[in-house]
Amino acid sequence: MGRPRTPLIDRERITTTALQLVDKQGEFSVPQIARALGVQTGSLYHHVDGRSGVVELLRERVCEAIDGGTLDLEPWDAAMAAWARTYRSAFAAHPRVIPLLMTSPVRAPRVLAQYERAVGVLLAAGFGNEDVMTVIVALENLVLGSALDLAAPETMWELPDDTTTPRLAEALTAVATDRADAAFELALGAFLAHCRSMVAGDDGQAP
Incomplete structure (x- = not known):
């Protein structure tokens, strides 16, 4: 099976998904983000430095406004x-x-x-x-x-x-x-x- 033309995950998608989880439930976990994106948890670590990395992505996203x-x-x-x-x-x-x-x-x-x-x-x-x-x-x-x-x-x-x-x-x-x-x-x-x-x-x- 060839690789999808559009990557399943990237930092933008990770950030968007994490922010949606936080807006809904006030918290997030890396496994929750992975499930929402339909990928393995380990795949996220190729893009972010664990939970702390996701928190900084959230900070950047909110502060963009x-x-x-x-x-x-x-x-x-x-x-x-x-x-x-x-x-x-x-x-x-x-x-x-x-x-x-x-x-x-x-x-x-x-x-x-x-x-x-x-x-x-x-x-x-x-x-x-x-x-x-x-x-x-x-x-x-x-x-x-x-x-x-x-x-x-x-x-x-x-x-x-x-x-x-x-x-x-x-x-x-x-x-x-x-x-x-x-x-x-x-x-x-x-x-x-x-x-x-x-x-x-x-x-x-x-x-």
Whole structure:
């Protein structure tokens, strides 16, 4: 029997299948990917370095949706705000992949290149080397937490009796339909305001 003209598996197919599994069940295994592709498990190891390799493929795939061009905007805080929004959007599309990626070191070259650009933006803005990664990680915490919030049920508080928690009931009634977006923008604005203060001079103005 001759070889098929179109390969049964490649890195793109492996990534797509793994992402489908994670979107559906929050997890994947290499044997599950192989079964879905109709190949032997061992065949996948010709294309990826085991489970950790698949995780990095997932990271690359999800991060492809992040618009790195936003980091070219000026001033620096506008760039970081725009990057945060597109970052959040990319992960909101696949929220169940977040726990997998957060527990694995970043190794994908294309993803590391985007971090390099973000570091450059902050250094040029006047942040010290000792603060740059703290700022980036804090922004990621905000972004990824909000991406998970977007996947949460519309109603997160179920009150058996409004009379037992009347103030909570009234506050929930007043919540806008875009609760997650409003909360994200509030937190992002406060975060950037604090970051601006980190690089501001004695007169409160950025140097």
